[in-house]
Amino acid sequence: MISVAAVDFKCLYFMQNCEEKSDKELVKMSLANADYFLCLMKRYELRLMVYIKRLLGVGDEDAEDILQEVFIKTYRNLNDFDSELKFSSWIYRITHNHAISSYRKFKKRMNTLSLEDSAEVLNKMSSDLDIEKDVEHELLKGKMTELLMKLDNKYREVLLLKFLEDKDYSEISDILKKPSGTVATLINRAKVKFKEILIQNNISST
């Protein structure tokens, strides 16, 4: 009981001391004192959990196992962090790469989207896709996972980062280590491919 309270107190102490610190400052502080790494983990845990689950379609338990490994890897590689880069892009890159290698290990199919996520993707893509007004969005939402699964992984991952993680082209470029121009091309092609899939599945005629 005492040790749990002590740990919670330590967490609270470090959280209070790092709320206003930038990511870059926290990286420096974590290198000097591992306890400050708690702040970075706290800051990114939820986002990265959601990202891992969206990317791999795994449950909470598997996502947490992967995220633990991601945080340990992040800590070990803190000296490799390039301060010219956004820390969020850098940790997303580590998460993405580790998740992909975990996917190969577990041989899981990627990207089982929730209905909420499907709606979000659909709303953000709909103007670009120029879907007819009478298309039933509810029907499309339900089929979104199935339809997105028909896309190649390289298209699916950029759509996920762009429309669900709300990353801009520069951030996606840093996460996937691809030129910005290539990212833009992939997103455009992804939309075209997805539109073709909609047509093939009789959801859109244009």
Place this chain on the structure above:
Amino acid sequence: MTKNDLENKVLDKIKKGNVKPIPKWEFILKRVFVWLLFILSVLFGAFAVSVIVFLLKVNDWEFYEHISGSLPIFILKTFPYFWLLLIVILGFAAYFNFRNTGRGYKYRFSFVMFLSVFLSVLFGVLLFRFGVARSVEGFFLNSMPFYMHMNVDREMMWLQPENGLLAGEILDRVSPDELLLLDFSGENWTIVNIAGARVREDMILEGEMIRIFGEMISNDVFKARQIAPWEANRKFLKEKFKPLRSN
């Protein structure tokens, strides 16, 4: 697991497992190594470019009509494809190495390839000017059997006196119109009509290697119509054909 559990579990693993951040010098060393690989790729590409320039310079341009009939066919037959392939391979190597530098991924493939080929050409021309190309090509001739075999064709082409093509080492300038030649197979020839052939006097000296277009008069006499120096790696040619002479 609650959120705090996950964070604390990770911190616990870090402390109890004595997990430490990898030292910065290791990352710096890795980055330096990757940049070095990129520079080496460009540098070796430059060596290949210098050899291409060298080989094009010493090619049999004066005799293309007699060898191939037309210039385009001659170019197709004699272009140094091995070195061109090497440039392409090194270009790709340079791209992959550049991509692994800190921000190399931000640049498109076409840009990086253009950059590495451009740098290779720039330094390659400089290396050629400093006479490095001959040594590089000579090293390949001397050390790499597969490359030597690839280049035997050229020497064999100049061992066709019946077709008007002969080359070799000048043994003696007998008179203004005659000289003695040792060909690549170790046979002696008397070359006549030196005065009547198109030739620079400074190349008709004992020990010089020459190429001759002309007409075979008999088994050991050859009438010259056109003479040019043999500018390829003579040293290695001589050594290569030593066994033939002893036969």
